[in-house]
Amino acid sequence: MNLDIKDTKQSIFLENTVLSVQVGNQKAYIAKEHFTEQQAPEVQRSLIKRTVRRVVIETSSYCNRQCIFCPNVENIRNNDKLSMSDAIYNHILVELASIGFQGEILLHLYNEPLVDKHIFQRIYLANLMLPQAKTTINSNGDFFNQKVAHKLQQNGLDTINITIYGKNPGIFKIKNIKQRIQQLVDSLDINIQSDIETDLSRVIQAHYKTMTINIVGKNVEETAYDRGGLVNVESKEIRKTPCFSPFQEILIAYDGSVVPCCNIHPSHKLHKKHIIGNLQNQSLFSLYCGHKAVQWRQHLIKFDEKEDCCRHCTRYLFNNVFSTEAISTYNKAIDDLLE
Ligand code: SF4
Numbered sequence: 001m002n003l004d005i006k007d008t009k010q011s012i013f014l015e016n017t018v019l020s021v022q023v024g025n026q027k028a029y030i031a032k033e034h035f036t037e038q039q040a041p042e043v044q045r046s047l048i049k050r051t052v053r054r055v056v057i058e059t060s061s062y063c064n065r066q067c068i069f070c071p072n073v074e075n076i077r078n079n080d081k082l083s084m085s086d087a088i089y090n091h092i093l094v095e096l097a098s099i100g101f102q103g104e105i106l107l108h109l110y111n112e113p114l115v116d117k118h119i120f121q122r123i124y125l126a127n128l129m130l131p132q133a134k135t136t137i138n139s140n141g142d143f144f145n146q147k148v149a150h151k152l153q154q155n156g157l158d159t160i161n162i163t164i165y166g167k168n169p170g171i172f173k174i175k176n177i178k179q180r181i182q183q184l185v186d187s188l189d190i191n192i193q194s195d196i197e198t199d200l201s202r203v204i205q206a207h208y209k210t211m212t213i214n215i216v217g218k219n220v221e222e223t224a225y226d227r228g229g230l231v232n233v234e235s236k237e238i239r240k241t242p243c244f245s246p247f248q249e250i251l252i253a254y255d256g257s258v259v260p261c262c263n264i265h266p267s268h269k270l271h272k273k274h275i276i277g278n279l280q281n282q283s284l285f286s287l288y289c290g291h292k293a294v295q296w297r298q299h300l301i302k303f304d305e306k307e308d309c310c311r312h313c314t315r316y317l318f319n320n321v322f323s324t325e326a327i328s329t330y331n332k333a334i335d336d337l338l339e
């Protein structure tokens, strides 16, 4: 079946067995192979090369905060400072290098990456082995200063996104947050490109040499996800739209656990069952193409009510984007694709 639904900002195009989806900034390549286990290495490599845009690598376990909008509030990442082993880190880079990975490498998950004493070397290695990829870190900014900025840039980091939270556990008080942002900016030798301030937020984009620095201060509690049911949020609306995260992203925790999306906490007891495998005994590519990942994608691809961790998830929602008729045509096309 062929399908072509277009609007000004979004389109879904399906021809034979390949679906191309563009909704706002999201662009996804979806093929029949995403929905059945793939064991042939050449099929795995081709599928991942065409689909995966972001690989998230949590190089260490520790976070110094316990934000109320994060599962870490349960004190699950505030004790041991464990690092991802060199063997696992190198294994990831070697596999990605074998397909000439050109997407984004994000070196954070439920940790604070600037506490990791190996972070500079890990950035350097990622750049060395994946010269066409972009490297990014998300940080809470508590350990960021001019010296750290210099070392990150020297080792080739492309972007650091710093979210300034209120005093632990992240209670939002805009006055304090703006003060912290001002202190940070005053202490840095950076080139500010834009500085947008409202009553309830301040967002700065700056550069240090080749590195982009984004500093954000806003009430993230208001926009936070429910993290697969681990965090209480106001909205309890049932998700009825597809999610392309487990198609486009691969996420690896510090101990080698691979999770389907950033809302699954690899160390939380309620989410352990959602881990799709571990790199200590499996390859990244075979996990992406394996049974558990396939099940996640089958559950997420249609416009219908989502279950379990995804039931109230608001990440990359695109409600009200398509007409009822277009949704029904899309779902029919997906049924044909899954047959
Ligand atoms: S939101 Fe970030 S800084 Fe806060 S506890 Fe979670 S990982 Fe740590």
Ligand code: SF4
Pocket (backbone or CB within 6 Å): 228, 243, 244, 245, 246, 260, 261, 262, 263, 264, 300, 309, 310, 313, 314, 315
């Ligand atoms: S809907 Fe949310 S919880 Fe489910 S896979 Fe997508 S991002 Fe993860």
